[in-house]
Amino acid sequence: xxxxxxxLTMPVxxxxxxxxxxxELARAAAAGDTVAxxxxxxxHHRRVFSLCLRMLGNGSQAEDLTQExxxxxxxxxxxxxxxxxxxxWLHRLTVNQVLMHFRRRGVKLEHTSEEGDFTNVVDTPLxxxxxxxxxxxxALEKAISELPPGYRAVFVxxxxxxxxxxxxxxxxxxxxxxxxxxLHKARMRLRExxxx
Amino acid sequence: xxxxxxxELLSEYIDGALELGEQVNIERHLSDCExxxxxxxxxxxxxxxxxQLPVQAPATSLWPRINAGLAExxxxxxxxxxxxxxxxxxxxxxxxxxxxxxxxxxxxxxxSTGIILSRHDNGTTPIATAGITLSPSDARPLSQxxxxxxxxxxxxxxxxxxxxxxxxxxxxxxxFERNLLYVNQSLAECRHQLSDHPGDDVSQELMLxxxxxxxxxxxxxxxx
Amino acid sequence: MKPFxxxxxxxxxxxxxxxxxxxxxxxxxxxxxxxxxxxxxNVNGTIHISAWDKKTVLARANASxxxxxxxxxxxxxxxxxxxxSIRLARADFVVNVPPDTSLTVKNIVGKIDVRGIxxxxxxxxxxxxxxxxxxxxxxxxxxxxxxxxYFDGELRDGGSYNLQSxxxxxxxxxxxxxxxxxxxxxxxxxxxxxxxLNSLSGSSRGPKGVSGTYLRGGPRLTLTAxxxxxxxxxx
Numbered sequence: 001x002x003x004x005x006x007x008l009t010m011p012v013x014x015x016x017x018x019x020x021x022x023x024e025l026a027r028a029a030a031a032g033d034t035v036a037x038x039x040x041x042x043x044h045h046r047r048v049f050s051l052c053l054r055m056l057g058n059g060s061q062a063e064d065l066t067q068e069x070x071x072x073x074x075x076x077x078x079x080x081x082x083x084x085x086x087x088x089w090l091h092r093l094t095v096n097q098v099l100m101h102f103r104r105r106g107v108k109l110e111h112t113s114e115e116g117d118f119t120n121v122v123d124t125p126l127x128x129x130x131x132x133x134x135x136x137x138x139a140l141e142k143a144i145s146e147l148p149p150g151y152r153a154v155f156v157x158x159x160x161x162x163x164x165x166x167x168x169x170x171x172x173x174x175x176x177x178x179x180x181x182x183l184h185k186a187r188m189r190l191r192e193x194x195x196x
Numbered sequence: 197x198x199x200x201x202x203x204e205l206l207s208e209y210i211d212g213a214l215e216l217g218e219q220v221n222i223e224r225h226l227s228d229c230e231x232x233x234x235x236x237x238x239x240x241x242x243x244x245x246x247x248q249l250p251v252q253a254p255a256t257s258l259w260p261r262i263n264a265g266l267a268e269x270x271x272x273x274x275x276x277x278x279x280x281x282x283x284x285x286x287x288x289x290x291x292x293x294x295x296x297x298x299x300x301x302x303x304x305x306x307x308s309t310g311i312i313l314s315r316h317d318n319g320t321t322p323i324a325t326a327g328i329t330l331s332p333s334d335a336r337p338l339s340q341x342x343x344x345x346x347x348x349x350x351x352x353x354x355x356x357x358x359x360x361x362x363x364x365x366x367x368x369x370x371x372f373e374r375n376l377l378y379v380n381q382s383l384a385e386c387r388h389q390l391s392d393h394p395g396d397d398v399s400q401e402l403m404l405x406x407x408x409x410x411x412x413x414x415x416x417x418x419x420x
Numbered sequence: 421m422k423p424f425x426x427x428x429x430x431x432x433x434x435x436x437x438x439x440x441x442x443x444x445x446x447x448x449x450x451x452x453x454x455x456x457x458x459x460x461x462n463v464n465g466t467i468h469i470s471a472w473d474k475k476t477v478l479a480r481a482n483a484s485x486x487x488x489x490x491x492x493x494x495x496x497x498x499x500x501x502x503x504x505s506i507r508l509a510r511a512d513f514v515v516n517v518p519p520d521t522s523l524t525v526k527n528i529v530g531k532i533d534v535r536g537i538x539x540x541x542x543x544x545x546x547x548x549x550x551x552x553x554x555x556x557x558x559x560x561x562x563x564x565x566x567x568x569x570y571f572d573g574e575l576r577d578g579g580s581y582n583l584q585s586x587x588x589x590x591x592x593x594x595x596x597x598x599x600x601x602x603x604x605x606x607x608x609x610x611x612x613x614x615x616x617l618n619s620l621s622g623s624s625r626g627p628k629g630v631s632g633t634y635l636r637g638g639p640r641l642t643l644t645a646x647x648x649x650x651x652x653x654x655x
Contacts, residue, residue: 034266041259049254063254064614064653070262071610104570104591106533106551140245159246184207191238261617265610360506367464368508371529375546375565378587382646385607389628398628402607405644409586413565416528416546420504 022086030078037077041070044087048094054156055098057145065101069094095157095171102149109150109172136194143193151186158183197225202232210240346407353414364420372417379410446481446489446511452496455520455539459499462527465512471519471536471554483511531567549588564588568648572655575600575639584644589651592643596654599635604643604650611643611650 022043028036048069053062072093080089102109144152144160153172157163158179163171165179172179202225208214209222226233361369386403389396450456456477460467465483479500481489487510488503502511508529517523522539525532529547536554543550543562550562555573559580562569566587575581575598583590589609594600594616602620604611611630613620623632643650 034263037266038259038263041262045258046251046253049258050249050252053252054249060615060654063258064612064651066254067258067262067265067614068612068649068651071265071612074266075610100589101591104549104551104568104589105572106553106570137245137249140242141249144246155246159243160249162247180208180213184204187207187239187242188203188235190242191235194242195238257615257618261615264617265612363506365507368506371508371547375587378566378647382586382607385646389607396626396628398605398626399607402605402628402644402646405584406586406646409563409565412544412563413546420506 023082026077026080026082026086029074030080037074040073040086044090045070047087048090051091051094051156051161052098054141054144054160055095055153056101057149057152061101065097069097072097091161092171098153099171102153107149109153109174139194140190143190146193147186147189151182151189154179154182155186155190159187197221199225199229199232202226202229203235206232206236206239210236210243342404346411350407350410350414353411353418356418357414360418360420368420372413375413376410379406379413382406383410442485444483444485444487446479446483448479448491448500450477450479450493450498451475452477452498452518454496455522456496456498456517457522457524457539458515458517459497459501459524460513460515460526461499461501462511462513462525462530463502463504464508464528465502465510465530466533467513467515467525467527467530468533469513469515469517469523469525469535469537470533471521471538472516474516475518477515477517477521479513479515481511481513484509487511574598575641577638579639580642581639582642582644584642585648586646587648588645589648590643590645591651591653592641593653593655597635598639599633599637600639600641601631601633601637602641602643603629603631604641605629606643606645606648606650608647609645609649613652615654616652 022040025036025040025043029040045066049062049066052065052069053059056062056065069090073090076093080086099109144155147155154168157168157171158165165176165183168174168179169176174182202222205214205218205222209219214222226236357372361372364372383403383406386399386406389399390403393399452475458469458477458479460469460479465481477498479491481502483489483502486505486507488505489500489511490503491498491500493499500513510530512530517537519536519538521537523534523537523541523543525534525541525543525545527543527545527548530545531549531551532543532545533551534541534543534553534555537552538556539558541552541555541557541560541562544564545567546565547567548564549567549569550564551570552560552562553570553572555571556576557573557579558576560571560573561580561582562571563582563584564586567585568588568591569583569585570591571581571583572593574595581600583592596615602613602616604613605628607628613630616634620630620632620634623630
């Protein structure tokens with residue numbers, strides 16, 4: 001009883017230490033506590049929405065997908081064991097929903113350059129190189145939304161969300177080489193868009 | 197190293213993913229090439245500011261939509277039972293303190309009821325325990341005659357398909373068996389739903405539809 | 421020794437050639453006088469049908485050599501069939517049609533993709549993901565045993581739109597000003613109406629289904645999913 005008095009849950013073996021609030025909320029939500037689920041939503045919905053928005057490039061679809069993500073979270077939260085951080089689990093679920101969304105629409109994420117492979121090598125001294133400054137974060141967001149879906153997916157996952165190439169390779173079912181190549185093309189394309 | 201080779205590797209260079217030898221080559225080229233340095237600097241800026249992009253927020257009307265979806269989402273009796281059995285098998289329960297207290301109280305009531313009743317037991321009356329009795333539904337279920345007709349049709353088609361199946365190539369056989377499994381799973385789920393809620397029109401309609409789908413599947417493959 | 425080695429090499433090449441599944445190409449063009457009704461009945465392979473600005477129907481397919489094609493034309497009814505055999509030989513169709521062509525597509529295995537059609541659409545398959553984009557038809561009837569169904573198009577007043585999958589999601593994108601009468605049933609997974617939920621009137625909701633009228637109502641939208649979700653999005 002002393003152990004139960006100190007914790008809100010029964011012991012589960014093999015569990016790492018978690019930020020108490022997310023794991024406790026997840027367990028309470030799994031037991032049907034909708035208030036706990038709402039708190040999880042409040043803490044994480046912006047990050048989920050941002051990822052959806054940047055991957056899809058469309059606000060209305062991003063909201064729909066965010067809604068779907070949280071419905072899936074509600075359904076699957078009983079399977080969250082706490083052996084990874086809740087944010088990691090949620091993030092991966094979000095990425096999978098986005099990829100399923102792309103797949104249903106026939107959006108191909110490989111070789112999605114509309115203009116063919118990027119071959120525009122910069123080999124002359126630039127008269128002016130417009131540097132991207134703090135005030136152009138909006139321009140950066142806009143430029144990201146203008147990337148082809150395949151470039152956008154790799155760029156958002158790697159540079160914005162911090163995934164490694166081996167993880168992106170698993171998620172998008174492409175080779176690590178393709179992931180690296182798409183990332184480089186995305187960055188160079190963004191540079192073009194931002195220096196117009 | 198020429199500019200095209202250098203620029204092709206710039207992303208990996210700024211990510212620190214190059215071997216030492218390649219890194220040295222890049223740096224040697226960059227030291228003498230202003231255009232490539234400009235590209236490097238721009239890419240660094242893009243990466244830097246991408247990592248600092250603000251988190252966006254959806255419309256405030258999104259939570260009510262999600263909440264409405266939660267209210268409608270009810271795990272089926274079958275799923276709840278399976279989940280509970282799975283938890284029992286893996287000894288994985290998540291109880292809050294109020295739930296544990298309530299559970300302990302319920303167990304205490306059941307046990308004490310059992311003890312009290314057993315003291316009055318004359319050896320022939322079974323021990324009564326607290327339980328819940330489902331009241332019989334007064335809604336009319338699907339007619340047995342309808343189901344029998346469908347089952348008979350399915351049985352005939354299945355026999356015909358079974359006779360032919362062995363001569364099919366493996367890919368065709370796999371496609372058939374996979375899709376038959378899906379249909380049978382749906383039928384089983386419909387039956388569970390109806391056993392929970394015999395008067396549920398939607399489940400009845402879905403079950404009839406699932407039977408029709410099974411017939412369509414069998415007819416489709418019966419032509420091979 | 422040399423002739424013997426040469427013979428062995430030739431024998432090996434012959435075996436390889438005979439066992440290779442060689443390809444064939446099917447191509448037909450049709451010139452209907454009025455809006456055509458095209459029926460494609462395939463067994464295994466993808467079917468891509470898209471509208472173009474010509475008045476002819478052009479049907480092409482890459483297929484393995486064991487596939488037998490049959491086509492016939494009666495008036496404006498065009499039928500193309502690949503004969504069934506116990507081998508699941510493959511034929512991949514790419515078809516261009518005038519937009520007002522009505523389509524009947526039957527398949528067993530393989531993705532089906534329809535674009536830009538304004539005629540009636542009927543698709544029945546066993547194991548197919550189905551995509552309907554830029555579709556503005558008076559009726560759409562899609563039934564698959566397994567596969568996702570994606571619809572991105574418009575609904576017409578008085579029209580009837582039926583999507584059903586036993587194993588797969590139904591994903592529907594409609595213009596936000598579209599009116600319709602909805603009957604959505606999902607046996608095991610959730611129904612997510614997105615922002616359509618707010619303006620759904622006269623609705624009845626149970627654990628398995630949602631029905632109601634969106635805006636003025638009119639076109640009948642029937643969505644049935646057994647082991648899959650139903651998702652609605654506004655364009």
